[in-house]
Amino acid sequence: MTTPATLMEIATRMPKAELHLHLEGTLEPELAFELAARNGVGLRFSSVEELRRAYDFDDLQSFLDVYYETAEVLRTRQDFYELTAAYLRRASADGVTHVEPFFDPQTHTARGVEFGEVVSGIVSALRDGAAEHGITWRLIMCFLRDQPAADAMATLQAALPYRDVIAGVGLDSAEVGNPPEAFVEVYTRAREEGFAAVAHAGEEGTADDVRRTLDLLGVARIEHGVHAMDDPALVERLARDRVPLTVCPLSNVKLRVYETLAEHPLRRMLDAGIMATVNSDDPAYFGGYVAENYRACIRELGLSRDDLRTLARNSFEASFLPAAEKAAHLAHVEAFFSAMEA
Ligand code: ADE
Ligand code: ZN
Secondary structure, eight states: OOOHHHHHHHHHHSOEEEOOBBGGGGOOHHHHHHHHHHHTOOOSOSSHHHHHHTOOOSSHHHHHHHHHHHHTTOOSHHHHHHHHHHHHHHHHHTTEEEEOOEEOHHHHHTTTOOHHHHHHHHHHHHHHHHHHHOOEEOEEEEEETTSOHHHHHHHHHHHGGGTTTEEEEEEESOOTTOOGGGGHHHHHHHHHTTOEEEEEESSSSOHHHHHHHHHHHOOSEEEEOGGGGGOHHHHHHHHHTTOOEEEOHHHHHHTTSSSSGGGOTHHHHHHTTOOEEEOOBSHHHHTOOHHHHHHHHHHHHOOOHHHHHHHHHHHHHTSSOOHHHHHHHHHHHHHHHHHHHO
C-alpha cells in the first residue's frame, strides 16, 4: 500500500521535464535585490519582505505589472547567467532532467539590453547546467502579445543568427484583448525558418481562443489551455490529436483562474485522455517550483502513482527532443517506477 508520504517522495524524485517555465519568473526577491544593487537599479520596494508581500495577485495583469517591473534589474549577460543557473539548481533538486524554458526578449531589448547578451547568458548557464546536473534543454523565446506584431517580427529577425540555440517561439503576456490573429504572419515565418511553435491560450481566454490558436498559429503545444475544458468537442480533438497542454496548477490559483486547487481541471483533463503536463510557470511568484506543483495536486486532486507516471511520461513525450533522446528519458521514468515497485 502506497502511503501519501511515499507519493510525495515519488513526485519529488521522479524524472520529469519542465515545459512551461518563464526564466524571468524564477527571479527570487533575494536575487532581485542583489542585482538591483549591483546594477544601480532602484526598486520601489524597500526590502525582500516587502517585495514578497506584493506577490498577492487578483489576475494575470496584476502579476504581469510586478513581473515586468522586477525584470528591470536584469541587465547583463552575467545577470541572465545567474538567473538561469539558480533555476537549474532548484529544478535538479526537483528531479527535472529536461527543460524547455521561455524567455521574453522584448522585455529586455526595449530597455536597451542587447538580444545577444540575454541569449548568451542564458545559453551558457544551460550548457553548464547540462554538464553539472545532466539536464538537457531546448530554449524557447516568447513574443509579447500586448506589443505590436511588428515588434514580434523584429524579434524573430534578431533571433535568426541564434537558430542553433533557440528551438522555438511562444506567445505570452496579457491574453484577453490580444487574440492570436495578429501573430499569424510572424508564426508562419517562424515555422518556415524551422522554429517549433507554442503559445499561451485559454489561461484567461476561452476555449475558442485555444481552437483559433491551434488553427491559426500551427502550434505544437498549448500553454495552460485550461479553458479548453469548457468545450467538449475541443476536449475530444485535443485528446484525439494528442495536443500537449502545459498546465500550471499553482499559477492558476495564484492568478485566480480558479479560487482553489480543488476546482482545478487537471484531474478531468487526464480522465479525458488529454496529454497534460505539470509545470511551475513563474515559480518565484507563485509559491512553488515544479515538484511542489505535483505535491499540491496529490493533496488537492488526489493524483495517484499511475497519474504521476503518466504525467512524467507526458512531460517527455510532449517535449521537442528527438525520438532517441525522448526514448532515453522515458526509459529513466520506467526504471524509476519499476524500482519503486520492487
Ligand atoms: N508571462 C509570464 N507568465 C505568464 C503567464 N502565466 N501568462 C502569460 N504571460 C506570462
Ligand atoms: Zn506562462
